[in-house]
Amino acid sequence: MRRRVRTAVATLAAAAGIAGVMVQSGSAGTVQDYPEFPYPVTNYQEDNRGQFHFSSRGGWINDVNAPLYYDGEYHLYYQHNPHGLQWDTMHWGHATSTDLVHWKQQPIALEPGVHPGDLWSGGGVVDTANVSGLKDGEDDPIVVYSGTNGVQIFYSTDGGYTFRTYDGGRKVVVPQGTSRDPKVFWDEESGTWGMVVWSDGGGNGADFYTSDDLLNWTFASRYGADWLFECPDFFAVPLDGDPANVKWVLNDGSGEYVVGDWDGTTFTADDPAPQKFNQVETYAGSSYYAGLTFENLPDDRIVSMAWQGQNAGTVWTGNHTFPVEMRLETVDGRPTVLSTPIDEIAGLRTSTQTWKARMLDPGRARELLAGVEADTVEIEAEFEVVGRTPARFGFRLGTGEDGWFDHEVVYDSATQTLDGVPLPLEDGKVRLRLLVDRGQLEIFGNDGRLYRSLNVNFDSMPGDDAMELYVEGRVRLTNLAVHQLGSIWGGESTLASNLGGKWYTDSGVWSDASGGKQGTSGGDAFYLNTTSGTDFTYEADVTLRSGVAAALTFRSNRDASRHYTANVDAHANVIKLWRPGRDIATYPLDVEYGRTYHLKVVAVGPRIQVYLDDAAEPVIDAVDDTITSGQFGLNVYNGTAVIDDVQVSEP
Structure with a gap:
């Protein structure tokens, strides 16, 4: 996508008038064609560089593109300028992982000068049945879609590492008005492929197309909505875990979404008023934007990652959120998407401290976590509000002398809000889960009913990584665990092996x-x-x-x-x-x-x-x-x- 970001760290001064180099090429390209790789050595230990949030080894990063799973590897593509710290002519960066947590930087996937078009945001799929006929070797084709004011196709026959241009870069779909950000999905019920593309032809909305072969597309319908602006995603998910009651979720770049039904050609929302995945202010360059769900996962999970744009270092700008699993549950009579960290986070835990149930007042709370480090941690806590007296409680992170702290997360039982966002008590209790990284903070309330992603530049220097349990009034702590988390960086793998395969x-x-x-x-x-x-x-x-x-x-x-x-x-x-x-x-x-x-x-x-x-x-x-x-x-x-x-x- 192409847009102006509203944050100081991510000013897109060069955005106006920039377009990709138009080159008609059918070549897949080689590593030698991609001068950005290998990247220079970078310091993953910079003060505010996330230790378990993905960031590119160097350069600018924004939207998640075509996240998918194939042959034992998760592939994460992303909007990328490897030549500078601001938005500029877009490439598709690429990283792979075997566990959705530890990422290995790969060569550029789509490269101006090798691939035609402006190479902005898009999605991709694994063509396991070879309906496209593009298979050339042992690997299933991986087909990705990009382009503005028309959709172009690129495909890989080597497992997602290098890509060829389909049909010279011909635009296979051209919506009316301005358009961009195609996302392709599989509809199990009708047995067809679908594509959703944002366009402003007649106002904001999404155009839907269908295909039997991933190459030839037929216009199916349009869903118009003023709120729906760029980077759409569209995925099926069972309601309340019932596989017989599958609903569809349509969302835009800001994470606003509606839930409804898809009949193979047309989407109908149950309620046209949108909800939000992430309860922060969302815009291009904010701490949550342009998320996409992974395709072809080996299990039934819906996993998503998004762009966090308010963080930068000496050789890099931006990072992605920690992967979350999404599920659809009925909340207050309305189907609602809940998000929680993927289970694989347990593999990052290097040590755990736990505390048993107890009553807390301000003094006892302040002393409880004395000496506990909060550089990179996961916090799980449950509190019970007892009696009729309201209480405020939560965590102060990055505490220092004279009452200083970098950030606080506070629940107010009187208003039943967490950081000002509604989060009702459940049987008098509230559950909090925090992921604290050096430049990122992700907050989950009541098993995903609340989800907030923030960029917070914590001071990670020694002596400034303490935290404090904060209480006004009295509250009962039901349980508390603090997991120290290791870094995802430090080489391809800690496994020493002479096996040459993947x-x-x-x-x-x-x-x-x-x-x-x-x-x-x-x-x-x-x-x-x-x-x-x-x-x-x-x-x-x-x-x-x-x-x-x-x-x-x-x-x-x-x-x-x-x-x-x-x-x-x-x-x-x-x-x-x-x-x-x-x-x-x-x-x-x-x-x-x-x-x-x-x-x-x-x-x-x-x-x-x-x-x-x-x-x-x-x-x-x-x-x-x-x-x-x-x-x-x-x-x-x-x-x-x-x-x-x-x-x-x-x-």
Whole structure:
């Protein structure tokens, strides 16, 4: 998109009259064509640079573009000027993640001079059925849409890393008036693809188009609304978790939205008066704008990220919100979108402090968190208002001497508001959840009924990262937990490995941790590599932190429904070799939590040997001819473990 931002940190002085370079090219481009990559070394430890909020390694960032999942990786594209700290000729930046939390910078995805058009905001999909006919190799086509005053198509045949221009950049859709920001979606009920595009032809609104092949589009209908301005999104979500009652949500760049029904060609809102995802002032360059939901997710979640524009450093401007899961619930008789942080945030927790229930007055509250650091933390708290006397309570963040603090979050029980935003008590209680980063603060109230994203430049210098529980009157603290959060930066991965393929999360939560890759799950969690083997030696260091088992997986298929696994099992106190449907062999061992075990598997044909701690003789020597070859991977079952130094060699 092209617009003027109203904040001091993001002044778009050069916005007027800037357009992309028009070049007719069918080339996908190579890294050498993209002079912005690799980016120069940057300091991710700058005072106000988010430690768990994504920002580009360098340059300007704004709208989220075409977020999607493919082949074990989450792809985040975004509006980007890699040449400066202000908005200028737009590129599509690109980052990837295996866990939606730790992001790795990739080369530019759409580049002026390589791809035609102005390359402003848009969406994208994975063409898993190849209805477009664009498949060229093993990967499914990834098709993205961009352009103003007409929609252009670009597609990738290498898993979303480089893109070709479709049909020389011909505009496949040209709405009336000014238009931009196409978003494509799949309609399961009608079995067709849909596209929503903002335009001002006849006033603000969204034009809908349909297609069977993602390339040829037919105008279907228009939804007009004065409030609906640029960056639309459109997604289906069950109401109150009922898959038989699916509703559609239409929103614009400011996060205003309506809920209604889609019949395959026309959207009808239940109530034309919009609500808002995020309860802050939203405009281009504010602390919340231009969010999009991920496409092709491997589960039933609706996950969204948005642009936060009020933060900058020496080589970067802007960041994105922490990913939230959206759900649709009936609140006061009206379908309402609620947002909460994705579960993967648990993988960032490095330590946790908890406090039990107690009554609080000003003095007791002020002393409770003495000595607790608040540099990068997640706070979960529940309060109960008792008696008839109103109370004000909450958290002061970045506290210093003489009563100084960087920001406060306060609930007022008399008005039942959080920071002035209505948030009714539920059975006399209110639940707060805060994500505190160096330049970002995200606030969630009553399990997502309230969602506020703010840019707050906390002073993260040593000695200025304290916090305080603030109370006026008396209130009962039901429970409180403060989780210290680690950084998402620091290299591609903390996992040392000689495997050359791509690692991807098949299940569970996998994150970088001190000493290797950490996996957490309530059941089986698999972290797989695209590298396969038949006969090999496969070894690693395995440390079970809690729960049942941690393991090496091998000869696996793509979704780990078929594999061999050799684990350290703390519940059965054994080393076990198994595959789905059969425990092949065990060896008794008094397993200790926190101890690092070195597991080595030697597989030659049907013979599988498992060695422990570099012993000369195997502890398991078994024969099973069910699976002859497959991918390497890691496994955690019903617990948390760290695995490192993963090596594969000749048998």
